[in-house]
Amino acid sequence: MSANLINLLLEATGQTLYMVAISAILGTLFGLPLGLFLATSQRGELLSAPWVNKILGLVVNATRSVPFIILVVAIIPFTRMVAGTSIGTTAAIVPLTIATVPFIARLVENAIREVDSGLIEAARAMGATPVQIIRKVLLPEALPGITLGLTLAIVSLIGYSAMVGAVGGEGLGDLGIRYGYQRFMPDVMAIVVIILIVLVQLVQSIGERIATAVDKRATKSGGQ
Amino acid sequence: MTDTNIQGASIAFDRVGKAYAKAGGATVNALEGVSLDVASGSITGIIGRSGAGKSTLLRMVNGLERPTSGNVLVGGQDVGAAKGAKLRMIRRDVGMIFQHFNLLSSRTVAGNIALPLEVAGVPSAQIKPRVADLIDRVGLSAQAGRYPAELSGGQKQRIGIARALATGPKVLLSDEATSALDPETTQTVLALLKDINRDLGLTILLITHEMAVVRDIASHVAVIDAGKIVEHGATYDIFTAPQHATTRSFLSGVTGVMLPAFVKERLTQTAPEVDGEEVVRVTFAGAHATDPMLARLTQDMGIPVNILAGAVEEIGTRPFGNLLVSMPIAQAGQARAFLEQHGLLTEVLGYVG
Numbered sequence: 001m002s003a004n005l006i007n008l009l010l011e012a013t014g015q016t017l018y019m020v021a022i023s024a025i026l027g028t029l030f031g032l033p034l035g036l037f038l039a040t041s042q043r044g045e046l047l048s049a050p051w052v053n054k055i056l057g058l059v060v061n062a063t064r065s066v067p068f069i070i071l072v073v074a075i076i077p078f079t080r081m082v083a084g085t086s087i088g089t090t091a092a093i094v095p096l097t098i099a100t101v102p103f104i105a106r107l108v109e110n111a112i113r114e115v116d117s118g119l120i121e122a123a124r125a126m127g128a129t130p131v132q133i134i135r136k137v138l139l140p141e142a143l144p145g146i147t148l149g150l151t152l153a154i155v156s157l158i159g160y161s162a163m164v165g166a167v168g169g170e171g172l173g174d175l176g177i178r179y180g181y182q183r184f185m186p187d188v189m190a191i192v193v194i195i196l197i198v199l200v201q202l203v204q205s206i207g208e209r210i211a212t213a214v215d216k217r218a219t220k221s222g223g224q
Numbered sequence: 225m226t227d228t229n230i231q232g233a234s235i236a237f238d239r240v241g242k243a244y245a246k247a248g249g250a251t252v253n254a255l256e257g258v259s260l261d262v263a264s265g266s267i268t269g270i271i272g273r274s275g276a277g278k279s280t281l282l283r284m285v286n287g288l289e290r291p292t293s294g295n296v297l298v299g300g301q302d303v304g305a306a307k308g309a310k311l312r313m314i315r316r317d318v319g320m321i322f323q324h325f326n327l328l329s330s331r332t333v334a335g336n337i338a339l340p341l342e343v344a345g346v347p348s349a350q351i352k353p354r355v356a357d358l359i360d361r362v363g364l365s366a367q368a369g370r371y372p373a374e375l376s377g378g379q380k381q382r383i384g385i386a387r388a389l390a391t392g393p394k395v396l397l398s399d400e401a402t403s404a405l406d407p408e409t410t411q412t413v414l415a416l417l418k419d420i421n422r423d424l425g426l427t428i429l430l431i432t433h434e435m436a437v438v439r440d441i442a443s444h445v446a447v448i449d450a451g452k453i454v455e456h457g458a459t460y461d462i463f464t465a466p467q468h469a470t471t472r473s474f475l476s477g478v479t480g481v482m483l484p485a486f487v488k489e490r491l492t493q494t495a496p497e498v499d500g501e502e503v504v505r506v507t508f509a510g511a512h513a514t515d516p517m518l519a520r521l522t523q524d525m526g527i528p529v530n531i532l533a534g535a536v537e538e539i540g541t542r543p544f545g546n547l548l549v550s551m552p553i554a555q556a557g558q559a560r561a562f563l564e565q566h567g568l569l570t571e572v573l574g575y576v577g
Contacts, residue, residue: 121326136339140330216373
């Protein structure tokens with residue numbers, strides 16, 4: 001394989017990591033509070049706001065129903081507004097983030113809802129405020145679930161990032177399509193797939209490791 | 225402990241009702257006209273079957289449930305009407321322990337006990353010694369750095385108790401706190417609650433479906449059935465002279481005095497024409513509990529008494545006995561009068577031919 005190709009592969013891997021990392025950070029920044037709110041704002045819950053909850057839920061579902069490749073194209077005007085351009089790797093972060101926020105929100109919501117309602121009751125009985133209950137009970141108790149959810153979100157971001165070649169986003173997916181498919185270079189395609197597999201494996205095992213480390217719900221064999 | 229004596233607070237339920245709207249417009253009364261005074265510093269048990277409304281009643285004391293009619297007063301403050309910051313202040317005076325402990329799995333023993341102090345805004349420099357005191361009181365010093373998942377049920381409930389005591393409450397609510405524990409552990413947890421009541425003087429209100437729990441620690445008991453209090457009073461009085469059928473059925477489980485099957489099968493409610501035996505429950509209470517009354521019945525009056533089942537128990541430090549006996553019908557009336565005269569309680573259960 002030529003040095004040129006190796007450079008291309010390295011560059012593409014860097015671009016993929018860049019897109020995935022920034023979208024994951026932004027997605028968490030918006031998705032975590034959104035998920036928290038969705039999990040605590042139904043009627044009678046801590047931050048009871050049933051109407052806002054319903055509307056946000058609808059928006060989340062709508063965004064999640066749109067196939068990613070269509071979302072990318074549909075929000076081009078918005079992407080141009082935010083990123084200044086609708087073409088390129090940085091511009092691709094906009095649709096990636098928008099697709100990830102509702103996904104992370106639902107994953108966080110599920111993790112929070114898994115927390116035993118008895119704990120909320122115990123905290124209320126202590127005289128805790130809703131904000132204290134969220135900070136000191138719900139978030140720490142849901143941390144293992146949230147960690148696994150974010151891992152899942154990052155893995156799907158790696159997959160999504162391969163599709164943004166459609167709007168001039170670069171990265172591994174784009175390289176695979178242009179060289180591997182359009183220029184009939186199956187070895188490039190194979191290497192791209194292998195790198196993607198390694199990336200996903202890495203993210204998954206790091207995520208699981210962190211989740212296990214923060215999970216104190218069961219005794220671990222050989223622990224303490 | 226740094227605080228040697230917290231003054232307990234009294235709890236007053238005044239014609240408390242709780243109605244739920246059901247689908248279709250009907251309402252369900254979970255509680256109806258419940259009035260009960262819980263004396264400051266007492267241990268009071270509320271006993272009832274599941275669904276009787278005891279949990280709803282207990283949770284009104286810290287405002288987790290609100291009455292739809294009537295008032296609940298804790299130390300003179302109306303809990304049902306309190307909201308927001310005022311309600312949270314009342315809650316800091318009312319500790320609560322739970323059947324399933326409700327401990328944070330993400331926090332150590334010490335971390336769990338520190339939580340109510342953090343919530344109350346206690347400076348962290350004061351939290352540490354306070355938590356150490358509490359851990360010591362419940363006997364978990366060796367486990368301070370462990371997580372709840374690594375501990376036994378009894379140890380978890382001890383954390384729950386220490387956590388409930390952290391803010392120095394005047395009242396401790398116990399929601400079936402020993403129902404998930406084995407009998408031996410139950411005894412140690414009940415003993416701890418008794419010690420706390422004695423040492424700190426705080427009022428303990430507990431709900432349970434086990435009469436044994438009431439017998440072991442409660443000075444007073446209220447029996448609740450279908451949303452109403454059917455009987456209440458001093459535990460000893462309720463045990464020795466239960467008035468209501470629900471109370472009796474709870475007691476039959478705990479006193480363990482039941483008719484042997486061969487008698488029970490033959491028991492009839494009407495006396496047989498020809499001579500038969502009358503089956504009587506004799507309850508010995510107070511000073512007479514240890515007197516040999518049945519022996520005197522046979523010796524002094526020549527009435528043959530056949531003992532079918534029996535037990536002598538203690539409530540607090542006072543003994544009380546329960547005997548099931550049979551006597552010839554012809555002499556039974558005379559025998560019962562003799563026993564009643566000497567302060568024993570009798571109840572005719574039926575007849576066998």
